[in-house]
Amino acid sequence: MPRNPRLEAHHFEALGTNCSLFGVGISRDRLLEGELWVRRLGARLTRFSPDSELSRLNAAGGRWVAVSAETEELLRLSLRAFETSGGLVNVAVLPSMLAIGYTRTLSSGATPATLGRARRLPPLPSVLTVRRGGARLEPGSGIDLGGIAKGWMADRLRERLGLNALANLGGDLSAGGPGPAGDGWPVGLAGVTVMLHDHGAATSSVLRRRWAALHHVINPRTGLPAATGLDEVSVVARSGFDAEVIAKTALLVGPDVARSYCASNALAWRLEPTRGWEAA
Amino acid sequence: MKAWVLKGGATLLTLATTAASALYVTSHLKNSSAPLQPTVLTSAQLNAVTLTPGVQQSDVTPVTSTYAS
Numbered sequence: 001m002p003r004n005p006r007l008e009a010h011h012f013e014a015l016g017t018n019c020s021l022f023g024v025g026i027s028r029d030r031l032l033e034g035e036l037w038v039r040r041l042g043a044r045l046t047r048f049s050p051d052s053e054l055s056r057l058n059a060a061g062g063r064w065v066a067v068s069a070e071t072e073e074l075l076r077l078s079l080r081a082f083e084t085s086g087g088l089v090n091v092a093v094l095p096s097m098l099a100i101g102y103t104r105t106l107s108s109g110a111t112p113a114t115l116g117r118a119r120r121l122p123p124l125p126s127v128l129t130v131r132r133g134g135a136r137l138e139p140g141s142g143i144d145l146g147g148i149a150k151g152w153m154a155d156r157l158r159e160r161l162g163l164n165a166l167a168n169l170g171g172d173l174s175a176g177g178p179g180p181a182g183d184g185w186p187v188g189l190a191g192v193t194v195m196l197h198d199h200g201a202a203t204s205s206v207l208r209r210r211w212a213a214l215h216h217v218i219n220p221r222t223g224l225p226a227a228t229g230l231d232e233v234s235v236v237a238r239s240g241f242d243a244e245v246i247a248k249t250a251l252l253v254g255p256d257v258a259r260s261y262c263a264s265n266a267l268a269w270r271l272e273p274t275r276g277w278e279a280a
Numbered sequence: 281m282k283a284w285v286l287k288g289g290a291t292l293l294t295l296a297t298t299a300a301s302a303l304y305v306t307s308h309l310k311n312s313s314a315p316l317q318p319t320v321l322t323s324a325q326l327n328a329v330t331l332t333p334g335v336q337q338s339d340v341t342p343v344t345s346t347y348a349s
């Protein structure tokens with residue numbers, strides 16, 4: 001690849017993961033501003049800080065809570081993701097996360113699981129209501145935005161960085177413009193390099209954020225960690241948000257349906273079956 | 281025409297049709313060129329990266345990757 005001296009890169013840790021920003025023809029200060037934006041928005045959307053907007057919503061006990069425009073948009077998109085995924089992508093997953101012991105950042109370690117408390121997830125529209133500048137959550141419900149927030153943030157950040165930029169927030173990425181050499185942004189997907197233009201990519205996996213026999217991808221039908229015959233799905237789609245939703249949906253529908261689902265919804269994909277799995 | 285002729289003709293026609301059908305289906309157990317045969321997937325097939333025409337593969341070094349975190 002011809003080396004382009006105008007390619008700027010900036011790497012940092014935020015959102016509990018590694019983040020990378022790239023831009024062609026933009027200043028390093030712009031990338032640093034991008035990092036600040038990620039940290040500010042991440043602080044609003046995390047469930048691990050009691051002062052975040054999301055934690056205030058989760059703790060409101062059914063009362064309306066004022067939310068920022070960004071949180072409002074993300075909650076509205078979460079409702080859309082619930083519909084487009086047939087209910088499989090459901091951010092009302094917090095009670096299950098707590099039941100499996102994911103009560104704090106995994107760098108601090110999981111706490112003992114209380115799987116008996118895990119329940120089938122409620123339909124998101126039945127527990128979450130969003131209006132201009134506010135949101136309300138039914139008592140007993142809780143939201144964890146997880147990868148959806150990262151995919152959406154990658155899209156918004158890429159737009160903020162400029163016409164020729166790429167934002168990668170822990171593997172959820174969004175690329176825009178012709179890339180460093182004019183033929184797209186070269187991005188690795190399961191060992192293959194693909195050239196992204198105005199695309200997003202995401203990977204959903206049960207192989208990371210895993211402890212004991214548990215992991216963080218919840219089957220909404222049971223409220224427990226999913227075991228579908230797929231361990232990991234990587235996807236390229238029109239945006240980082242779409243890629244995240246498609247990857248998680250494909251992971252949850254399992255190998256028999258995931259291929260046709262990806263063929264209908266994704267631009268590129270790779271499915272990793274669970275070891276020992278074979279098609280019926 | 282006598283009734284037994286009609287009955288006999290109908291019986292013969294039925295038997296002949298049954299025999300012909302049996303011969304046909306036993307000699308056409310599988311049509312290898314039949315369309316819309318579902319593919320039997322293997323783990324290796326699922327593991328491969330599938331690209332649509334909207335996304336090109338390249339041999340250049342990626343600047344970053346998608347991964348689980």
